[in-house]
Amino acid sequence: MAIKWKVDPAHSEIQFKVKHLMITTVTGYFKKFDLEVETETDEFTTAKTIEFTADIDSIDTNNAQRDAHLKSADFFDAGTHAQLKFTGKKYEAHGNDAQLHGDLTLRGVTKPVTLNVEFGGIVVDPYGQTKAGFTVSGKISRKEFGLTWSAVTEAGQVVVSDDIKVHAEIQLVKQA
Secondary structure, three states: OOEEEEEOHHHOEEEEEEEEOOOEEEEEEEOOEEEEEEEOOOOHHHOOEEEEEEEHHHEEOOOHHHHHHHHOOOOOOOOOOOEEEEEEEEEEEEOOEEEEEEEEEEOOEEEEEEEEEEEEEEEEOOOOOEEEEEEEEEEEEHHHHOOOOOOEOOOOOEOEEEEEEEEEEEEEEEOO
16 A cells, blocks of 8 residues: 655755855745655655655745746746646665656756755654655756856856756655
8 A cells, every 4th residue: 555745844945056156155945845755665765656846936035036037037937837846756775865866847848857865764753743854955957947047247257057956855744
């Protein structure tokens, strides 16, 4: 019988980081996201489905003007592509470290992505819920997904780097 796990959004966060002017890093978050995992056992290597989505309109970089620009056609084009989606294909564990292989869809473009995963373990919380924790990290090229907006300063500095670092703290709740 399949075991279903659902993200606990109060104890999870999805973060991205990008170099600005190649001298500082800007951090952003997706405030609205969902993750569902189905496994055969409590071992996540038995995952049959891993489905993650994030609402583009929930981007928050602590700057309303920048957030509006990220949601525009220059970047994510939220009016046409309301969500990003990751579909996991294979979870390979090596002790507490693992790699998650899957397909990421941004702005209508789907590409294979491999993410690094640190498994934090499984515990039962004070309310009797079984929870599993993960730290997920990786790097993608924004231009590979059609996020090609670019600008250069008068001095020739790139305004926004191509590499986007992804970092997520995920807590899953086993469904009854």
